[in-house]
Amino acid sequence: MPVSLSGGVEPGARTGTSVSAQPVVVWRGQDGVVRAWADRCPHRGMRLSLGFVRDNTLTCIYHGWSFGWLADGDGGDGKCLAVPSHPGAAPPAKASVPALPAAEALGMIWVGTGPGDTTVPPDAGRGREAVHPVRSVTVQAPAPALRAALEAAPPPGTETAETTEADGGLIAFNGPAVRVLAAIQDRGDGAAAAHVVTTRADTPTRKALCLWAALVRDRLAAVMLP
């Protein structure tokens, strides 16, 4: 499932999100690699998305336990690497954060809902033209409602919309001069997000698409009001 545009999580940044109601921390080390872990410190249950990234480790804000992966390649993301209150002791081997599969494609970050499930669209990016980021919008509405709202109001310059299940439910809006791709994130917590990219690099087109995405979001939010 898509959780962000690639630029939404810069090197050294972390953010919390939700994949099918499961809290997830998405972060990027200085090596540029995106990781997605369960958003819970194994020590005291603090949200790791409130922590901070240094080099290629994520540190919990509560007691400073650091997590990363071991360079010797014994596998295993999310291993505890350091406990500041016991600098001389070996970090507890059992204290590791469950890692979810994460990958980047189509200018977006995709996270699997469980080990072995990449949920990156299998053909994402293959045979497609380069894409440029537009923006992400989040709205308090179920994912199908956001999908329907986007399809009902296609972006300027496009004529047809196709949804491919093989592409993770990606909506492709096609026009003579522009293609717009929107990926829907079902956060599962009553909110949904749309992550939008386009084949056009020019600023006016992308700004117009930004306004379009915000307009669809605002209209849907107005409908969803109790």
Add this chain to the structure above:
Amino acid sequence: MILYDNDLDADAYPVRLLLSLLNLGCERVIADSSPLALRGHGPRGPVLDDGGVRVVGAAAVLRHLAACHAPDWLPRSPGPVDSLFTSLTSPRFAPRQARLLALFTAEGAPPGLVEEATRWLQDLDDQVTLGEFDGHLWFAGKRPTIVDLAAFGPAALSADYGVEQDPFPALRRWIRRVRALPGFVPMPGVPQFY
């Protein structure tokens, strides 16, 4: 120079930020400003004594410091930036009210006010999103100004009134930019480590 404020006063935070960013030496006297301001009496926000000149309120202090010590930090084009600045420093500003009620009253902030504050964060995210396409990393364009500092507190402190920044990627990028300014100082609720 003497600043009368306290660490929990988010109104005074942009002033403390600017003083630190400009590396201006300033004595601080702790004053009980936030809860008093909430009840609608007492001094409104920070008071600055700059060599005998007394300036009252965050907006006036920011303008005074920038005008006297760092004109670069004043937005060059007034207009929209000015009105943003005015709304930010207004006592009725939703994120400010929501934070005060959430932190200093038993009842907490009413949902309507929190919604209004969330919309403000969303508007900010929209604005930064569009600005970034033109290479405008700050509210007034290519350089940070006192408007960025005034907006930073209520945005970075959103957890105080129960709203997350996670759904607003451009807002998060701008927060990281402010935090990266040399001389940046945190406040309670804005952790040093980020």
